[in-house]
Amino acid sequence: MVSFIRYVRNVRRIGIRQWWHQMQNIGDAKAGALVGMDQFGNKYYENLNPDDEIPGRHRWVDFAQHYNNATQVPAEWHSWLQHIRLLPPTEDKVMQNLSPHWKAPWVENLTGTRGAYRPYNTVAPKINAWEPKVTARV
Numbered sequence: 001m002v003s004f005i006r007y008v009r010n011v012r013r014i015g016i017r018q019w020w021h022q023m024q025n026i027g028d029a030k031a032g033a034l035v036g037m038d039q040f041g042n043k044y045y046e047n048l049n050p051d052d053e054i055p056g057r058h059r060w061v062d063f064a065q066h067y068n069n070a071t072q073v074p075a076e077w078h079s080w081l082q083h084i085r086l087l088p089p090t091e092d093k094v095m096q097n098l099s100p101h102w103k104a105p106w107v108e109n110l111t112g113t114r115g116a117y118r119p120y121n122t123v124a125p126k127i128n129a130w131e132p133k134v135t136a137r138v
Contacts, residue, residue, distance in 0.1 A: 006051075006052055007028075007029050009031075009052070010029040010030060010031040010052065014029065014030075014031050021062075022062075025062065025063065025068065026060065026068075030045065030047065030060060031052065032045040032046050032047030032052075032060075033045065033046055033047070035059075035080075035088045035090065036077075036088050036089065036090040038073075038074050038076075038077055039074070039105075039106075040064055040065075040072060040074075040108075041064030042061050042062065042063050042064050042072060042077070043061070043062040043064075044059070044060075044062075044080070044081070044088065045059070045061075045062065046058060046059050046088075056083075059080070059081050059083075060081075061077070061081060069108065071108040072108045075106065076095050077089060079095075080092075
């Protein structure tokens, strides 16, 4: 019964439109404070009220893209989501000063998509497909 009360309370806090968006993406109605956004448009939320959220589930991400893929979360935000760091990257001075100038920009894992890496093959195939020889009928 407590979870139903929490569910209704969060629906009233966030509104019908945001509730529908959350049900389509994360499957739960959550209300929390926006902590920050990353370079891909993902929004990160936190709710520290122990009456609203289960401990360990009070930080979550709202993905900017429709498919939820964990590789869309940069390492800085991943460490905050998994409670490795206490402060989010927007407030943590160590994380802001840690990135060297030569570091490549982060990209998500593209395996299984059109952008996946496919090596160029220069070797002749060992097995050739059979092509039947067609003769004209008389």
